[in-house]
Amino acid sequence: MQHQNVYSFLLVLIGMSLAGVIYLGFSSTWSSRSKDYQGITILSKSEISGEQRKCSNSSSGAKENQKILYLQSPQGLLYKQPTVVGPDGPVSLTPWLAPIVWEGTFDPTIIDPIYKQKNITIATTVFALGKYTQFLTAFLESAEQYYFVGFRVYYYVFTDKPKEVPLVKLGKARHVVVLNIPSSNRWQEITLRRMKMLENLIEDRLAFQADYIFSLDVDTKFYGRWGVESLGRLVGVIHPGYYQTPREQFPYERRLESQAFIPSTEGDFYYGGAVLGGLVKDVHELAKTCREQLDIDAAKSIEAVWQEESHLNKYFLYNKPSKLLSPEFLWQDFKAKTNEVKIIRFSQVIKNYAAVRPNP
Secondary structure, eight states: OHHHHHHHHHHHHHHHHHHHHHHHHHHHHHHHTTOEETTEEOOOHHHHHHHHHHHHHHHHHHHHHOOOOOOOOOTTOOOOOOOSEETTEEOOBOTTSOBEEOTTSOOHHHHHHHHHTTTOEEEEEEEEOGGGGGGHHHHHHHHHHHBSTTSEEEEEEEESOGGGSOOOOOOTTEEEEEEEOOOOSOHHHHHHHHHHHHHHHIIIIITTTOSEEEEEOSSEEEOSOBOGGGOOSEEEEEOTTSTTSOGGGSOOBOOTTSTTBOOTTOOSOOEEEEEEEEEHHHHHHHHHHHHHHHHHHHHTTOOOTTHHHHHHHHHHHHSOOSEEEOGGGSEETTSOOOSSOOOOOEEEOOOOHHHHSSOO
16 A cells, blocks of 8 residues: 555656646747737747847838928917017027027037037028129128138029129138029019029029028128027027017918918017028928919919018918027117117118119
């Protein structure tokens, strides 16, 4: 009886050992084949490395194929009007989180070296037709003193009088390119053509030659630093005459039949047409869209109240700028400084419009 019990015990022990061997073998095989079990995948070291490579290759390929989509504000959206100056002074951020650049919001000792490493090129367009060539000397000389000093800049001067473009001493890596264009008997026509010429210039020359572009009015002068603090994907300037004005009093185009129409219940800021800029591809999209809207209006014999500036404001309302320049970057010489404007960087000069414009 005692021997029988020992024999039975040995049989049980052998059986348990065999079961363990079978289980371990099955478990090892199951793990190595990476089967799914209740949503969990168990991988061997070699398979983990392989999967990581696959994921890495897949994600990099996805990034290459991704399209960059910029958020657009829907039309008819109602919200409180943003402010430029608050109870505590200048406001430095829009409700859509775009910076508003004022004196004191940036440090050149930090940002200049960052951008100099990038070896960027800034294209700058000005339109000097007819008697407006008289403003080129002050514009270019002051730009050489204050505008993107130390960076590569190309000035593209659109003019009908190329022989009147002055020879101004330029710094290193600074260039003036003169583009001869037809004259016009109406100053309004000149402004209406700017978007088309800007669009064509980008397509013909700048798409692979420049990183950023600014289009500036020529009847202006620089009085202070204008540097990389102004760079962004899409950049607009807040008009010095309307930065504390209620939106319903903005000089937007109010006729429904115009493509530049903006209702009195909408609007963020009134943007000055004397300054617009950004990455070349984004400014191209802006110019192309505004030109198309101008063409639609022209086909219906409609001219927006402030020509391309009206269409620019419509574009910026529904395609929010990624950076806004405060009125420091577009002042008017006849205006006195205000408490919030600590420095005037760029300003429209005093002139006799009757003397320089081809028509009233």
